Amino acid sequence: MEMNMDFLNVGMMLKRNARHYPDKLAIIHGSERLTYKEFNQRVNRLSNALIGKGIEKGDRVAMLLPNCLEMLELFWAAAKIGAVIVPLNPMVRGTDNIYQLEDCQPKMVVFHASYEEDIASIRGQLGFIRHLVSVTEERGEFFRYSDLVEGQPYHEPDRSISENDEVNIMYSSGTTGLPKGIIHTHKTRIMYAFLWGMEYGVNFNSTVLATGSLVFNGSVAFMYPAICAGATYILESKFDKDEIIGLIEREGVTHTMMVPTQVITVLDHPGYDPARLSSLQVLLALGAPLPQNRKQQLASELPGRLFELYGLTEGFLTTLRPEYVLEKPGSVGPPMIFNEFKIVDDSLQEVPIGETGEILGRGPTMMTGYLNKPEQTEEALVDGKWIKTGDIGFTDTEGYIYLVDRKKDMIISGGVNVFPKDIEEVVSSHPAVSQVAVVGIQDEKWGEIPVAHVILKPDQIIESKELMDWANTRVAAKYQRIKVLSIVEDLPKNASGKILKRQIRELYKN
Template identity: 45%
Template structure:
């Protein structure tokens, strides 16, 4: 039987004195971390959490969150990580949807939890734990942690098909859906990504973003599978991340494009400080080619790119191919298959754009409570991603755009990524997002939002004209461009184009 639930105990037995987890001033060995995970499991069991129960977390990065992440599956319960950036209505709907009967959160969330519990009376106050001290009727996790009886708890038989977690999609489009991952799927994250990233038990892995989103598991699972060292930053700070990498001799890190851009533009950036890195992984959205080229120039033989969906399909651009296959997001790894499918359902040949469809051992068990959506996404064992791309003659994937982001301008398809790559070449541009807005004549027309580099001096009109002179076709020209201080982002750091488009159209209607 697959024993993912006993992974931490395994390392505590065979690597007891190796450092397992580093969070700010805390440095825990595997023996110490396992003791905390086991005590957390006893607390949850004492509260009445049983196999199959849902335990939700609403926490910023902290040591306690990592403890809960491993304690919950160890007792056969189901982990439901939720973002502390959720609004009351969103949190209520996700707790209701998941059926969570226990919640681990922080005191700053207490007023919101009061509102939520008014809508969810089945969530008892004594099942809402605060990791940083009691609040109102809600008990303190730390106090229970100290007073809950020591000793071995009754072993729980956890199988490979049991649910490890329900991950809610980060919500860049539409309402979040609960994606089911089994213990087997999470084991595949551990083993397959450990191989892909060339990790070992001696690796030092830094995670700088929120670990409530699925992308975090791309390095978390292989790191804990191998018994390597895991460093967690409380929240992303580019200058601090650089200093951590230099001080701790970090070997592996993953970031979304906005974070990579921030690192490269940080005042304390230098290739020497990042010399220990063996992997810099970009995921979550395509990184502009300008920055890929810069990374490969300053830090050669380290850049990987992952295209993947929480639903369970991915491709990997290996560091050995990042120059030869510039612009590609890689190829499916072993045990995965990919097709490019036309609208009529037939397979497209190399070079033709179609929907990316794939399958492999990490495929989700479905959308929780939504069999109707599951059958739309998974057909005959294949995941239909909703993303558009094409392959070259060697089978490498080139991402074009999301179907939903494609702009239909006068019957012509405009892919935002094509325009974004042009805009990113301007020295004043730090980030760019292109989206379609309603237009009386053309149906839709492209608009860009831009974040400028520090100290850059250019008007929106000047930048729009510069881009329009360089795009490949007239229909790709921008109707308008707006300069913003920053983009709206979800907990994963992904840009929320939908929010920008809606805000632009509201503002345009007011003019």
């Protein structure tokens, strides 16, 4: 007998916990603490408000918000009524928002008060938007969010939603061209909840801390297992290096995720003490490789906590467990359960074990495609099943993947492929170095040459030439030698904390 699963949807996670565990602490945001019953009532109130404004199943609702309660409510309210939520990057301002808004054609846009001038300046070009809603306490030219939900009923919305309906459109960071809208369904998000929940042990007694912006898939992905399991979910407005250690200690945080720059910032903070982070069961690093010397530090000071995740918003996932962080140096782990991979050459033929090629992957969290981009979707998907990652790597005999570098970041110097990650590992091993980014810049003789930007640890002093000479005597080959090294106060990062190497390269263009 075939089972009909058309009723499965993301909203069921929250509805269940509100009914069966109404008094369980669900959400912490600043001074706000909401039980599952209270949070679900707020979500239902917004769901009914959206229905009242004519938001139909399949309609898109865009958000231009920092991490806030309204953002969380929108994620879950849209899911309950079959609308498609589109988080837009709050670092993008003014007319730069027009491209994505025109691409996704939302019926409603909800934005923070600080974006009112931006929206006012472009609203004449956005005739397809029926409702512009400002999250503000002041009355003005835009409809207020508080007025939108005022007086709305708390009952569950009545909409039929299935696992194959769209639930999110997540825009890529646009590092290799214009941002692409990556479409996810209720089914893929349910799979995130179960796969991440199982892999990282998120359960009813967990406390999950989110510090990354919810416009990025990694941050969003950890929200689903937390709510699905009935855990307590802490949403911070932003990553605050001076507050995060105290927050983990005070709230007994069991799970959190950070990009490597954030991990390093915590480890180098004057207030860092492993004992203050003893409640952590999982510190999930993702978004870029964490230097090996930092993995060794964590294995010594916070043993058994460091997991690494490699994945694409498009949907392929691997994970490296703490037991193998030192045993498999440089690996991002095997595929997560129900995920598969292969390493291929430029002709898309599999290469032997140990040889490098592009990583292709597939799994149950795969996107359905890129919004309005059938040709790019077809180009990204091999045989309609395998996603091209754009990353160069190899595998060992046990099926562990090793990243060599991003295909687009590879430096070709004198006809030789140079991978920035190899140079970064050397530079980051210097005791004075906190963070490093290596890029290739144009050179008349060599084609490209390696350039390094370095942040030093607090109270460390070293001259650029001394550090460059130190590194150049330790790299494996002459063609890896750095030609320019700059000591800087900060590195350009996106809202998730990932280093934007393209902005460093731009500094060297004439």
